[in-house]
Amino acid sequence: MLYRVIDRADVPSLVAAFMERYEVVAPVRRGEKYVFAAVSDFDEIALDYPTTIASPKKYFLPATETLFEFDARENAVTDYVDEVRPRVLFGVHACDINGIMNLNSVFNDPRYPDPYYRAHQDATLIVGVSCTPGDTCFCHLMDSEEARPGYDLFLNAIGEAFLVSIGSVTAANILEGACDVREATDADRAAFRAATRARQGAFNGAIPDVQEIPMLMDAFHEDGFWDELGGRCLSCNACASVCPTCYCFDIRDTLDPGAETGRRERVWDGCTSPQFAMVAGGHNFRPTAAERVRHRMYHKLNGFLATHDRSLCVGCGRCAAACKVGISPIEVLKFFERKGADDGE
Template identity: 85%
Template sequence: MLYRVIDRDDLPSLVAAFMERYEVIAPVKRGEGHAFSAVADAADIVLDYPTTVASPKKYLLPAVETLFEFDAEGNAVTDYTDEVRPRVLFGVHACDINAIMNLNSVFDDARYPDPYYQAHRAATLIVGVGCMPQAHCFCNLMDAEEARPGYDLFLTDIGERYLVSIGSVVGANILEGACEVREATDEDRIAFRAVTRARQEAFNGDIPDIQEIPMLMDAFHEDAFWDELGGRCLSCNACANVCPTCYCFDIRDTLDPGGATGRRERVWDACTSPQFAMVAGGHNFRPTAAQRVRHRMYHKLNGFMAKYDRSLCVGCGRCATACKVDISPIEVLRFFERKGAEDAE
């Protein structure tokens, strides 16, 4: 990996250089929180933000996306071609970069490549930024606290300068054309190690570090814990709406007012929805909230691991913040901790 250093004052020039060719999506202040949004001025970007309410996933996998248009009277189908804007996701935390890597694994599958996702991803650059964990962050437990591949540039604040990890030729060219770039010194590397150490020490120690999570998910698959958790669930799908790795979708046909024309759309869906597992004839494979919550957690912590050798959950903590009844992977980890304590007695 190639590392360079730029001064903090060079940051507006870097953003401006991206704006010459790309739409820049970055974290901005929204009410009491922060959100990813298109920006026209570098001054609007907030890089020392806590976790945004929602992830930047929607720029790669839109909540509603037209697949094709149809004319029922003319019995015609027209491929829908939307303009995919070249853009930069600027200021993305490591957990969200790892989340995008997980989405890549799904939608770039060589057997079933998704052309819509691929078009968005191919047109998108990613500039990551280091962060300090919040109370609900547990990316360190999901091996997602560092971004290794998956970005073009990654910025770490080391005082009045940034250590920049370069991940692509495109990113390197833009960086060198916009900023006064210099090689990292021993002082820069010492500052970087200090920031990294402070970050590791800032994680919430009350969130238990559980080993062999996939095995425990299997071992306690029938435990009454899931009934208790499901009894709380409101089936509101807030967890899925803010999750950076939920990728389930439904397909719907939307008619224009005249009823003769319309479009087929892909829309976000969630396994916590009561109708998600319903099939023709009205049978529902997961009719209870307990079954749906367990399925969601199983996929996040075990199912994806079995196929891709890593957890689908990246520990961003958004679901823990969004859920009004305290359902999240953190509660599952605490359950496993309790079980371990019982076995030790």
């Protein structure tokens, strides 16, 4: 890995250089919270943000996306047209970069690559930034507290400077042209190690580190715990909407007035929705909220791991903040910890 060092005072110049060629999307403050949004000036960016309400996945997988248009009068379907804007996602935390890596592994599966997703991916540069964990963060328990691949630049805060990890030639050239870049010294590397240790020590110790989660998911598949969660779940899908790694979608045809032309769209869906598992004939193979919540947690903490060798949940904690009834993987980890304590008595 190649490292360079820039002063904090150089970051506005870096953003301005990106703006010459790209739309820049970054964390911005909205009231008491933060969101990813397009910016036109560095001063709009809140680089020291705790987390955003929703993840940046919408820039790869829009909530609604037209796949093609059709004209029934001509019996014609338009080809897919790439209208994706070149974009820089600036100030993305490591958990979200790992979330994007998970999406990449799904949508770039060589058996059925997704050209719509790929077009967004190819047009996007990612600039990460180090963070300080909040109360609901547990990325360190999901092996997602560091972004190894998956970024073009990563800004590691070391006091009044950033140790910049270089991930792509394109971004490196922009960095070199915009900033007063210097080589990393031993003192910079020591400051980086100290910052990493400080971050590791800042995680909420009340979120338990549970070993063998997949095995425990299987062992407690029939436990009444899932009924208790299902009894609370409002089936609102807020968890799926804010999650960086929920990628399920539905397909619908939207007709124009006159019903002769229209478009086929894909729209976000979520497995906590009651009709998600409804099939032709009206059968619902996950009819209860308990089954749906359990399914979501299984996919996050077990199922994806079996096929992709990494947990789908990256521990960003957004669903814990979004869920009005306190359901999240954190509760599942605490349940397993209680079970472990019960077994030990």
